[in-house]
Amino acid sequence: METLLRVNALSHSFDYPLFNSLNFTLDKKQSIAVTGVSGSGKSTLLHICSTLLKPKGGEVFINGKDIYRLPSDELVNIRRNSVGIIFQSHFLFKGFSVKENMEIATVLTKSDFDKELIERLGISHILNNKVGDISGGQQQRVSLARILLKKPKIIFADEPTGNLDAVTAGEVTALLFDYIKANNAALFLVTHDLNLAKRCERAYKLENFALTTLQ
Numbered sequence: 001m002e003t004l005l006r007v008n009a010l011s012h013s014f015d016y017p018l019f020n021s022l023n024f025t026l027d028k029k030q031s032i033a034v035t036g037v038s039g040s041g042k043s044t045l046l047h048i049c050s051t052l053l054k055p056k057g058g059e060v061f062i063n064g065k066d067i068y069r070l071p072s073d074e075l076v077n078i079r080r081n082s083v084g085i086i087f088q089s090h091f092l093f094k095g096f097s098v099k100e101n102m103e104i105a106t107v108l109t110k111s112d113f114d115k116e117l118i119e120r121l122g123i124s125h126i127l128n129n130k131v132g133d134i135s136g137g138q139q140q141r142v143s144l145a146r147i148l149l150k151k152p153k154i155i156f157a158d159e160p161t162g163n164l165d166a167v168t169a170g171e172v173t174a175l176l177f178d179y180i181k182a183n184n185a186a187l188f189l190v191t192h193d194l195n196l197a198k199r200c201e202r203a204y205k206l207e208n209f210a211l212t213t214l215q
């Protein structure tokens with residue numbers, strides 16, 4: 001087993017403590033889910049694990065590197081090359097078409113336009129539509145396509161199915177699980193959907209400042 005992500009004695013607080021001394025690892029081809037009530041700190045934990053926010057205490061290792069003790073250019077390289085982040089609210093260029101949004105991603109990440117991925121996400125028929133004019137669920141799938149293009153080693157997904165109907169949600173999650181197996185990658189998933197959480201190798205609930213295994 002090769003560990004892609006290791007979290008050691010992680011603590012964070014804003015005005016009040018969110019979590020204390022969290023420890024877990026995520027290996028190749030594995031998935032981990034974090035559930036918990038709104039405001040419990042799930043997105044904050046995801047941001048810390050995915051290079052975006054320095055924790056108040058503890059360490060985050062990606063590919064064995066203590067990321068918040070690296071020079072900032074190395075941290076940015078990890079963010080750019082190894083990590084794919086699906087945000088709770090997605091960031092797309094609303095005035096541009098779906099196709100243009102995909103092309104911007106291919107240029108930024110030096111990757112190829114992936115027709116098969118776009119077919120699979122069911123967005124090939126809206127390539128010429130402006131992102132501002134497509135539905136929330138379609139926007140979610142466009143942002144997922146942009147993230148998978150660069151073949152990240154760890155996908156951090158914050159409520160990736162939050163805006164989707166049950167059928168599309170099933171397709172998107174199948175794509176994520178297939179992706180990590182096919183690419184020796186790993187998935188860190190935040191979700192309120194307990195059934196989805198239980199499809200991951202490990203499912204946790206964030207409560208009382210700790211991660212407890214979901215029954």
Ligand SMILES: Nc1ncnc2c1ncn2[C@@H]1O[C@H](COP(=O)(O)OP(=O)(O)OP(=O)(O)O)[C@@H](O)[C@H]1O
Binds near residue numbers: 038039041044088
């Ligand atoms: N940058 C920040 N500065 C101050 N407080 C913050 C900041 N980011 C988040 N918080 C607070 O930390 C707590 C946890 O927020 P977080 O977004 O991690 O929750 P969450 O579990 O993802 O919730 P939800 O299920 O609603 O998405 C909340 O009370 C939030 O208001």
Ligand SMILES: [Mg+2]
Binds near residue numbers: 042044088158
């Ligand atoms: Mg959140």
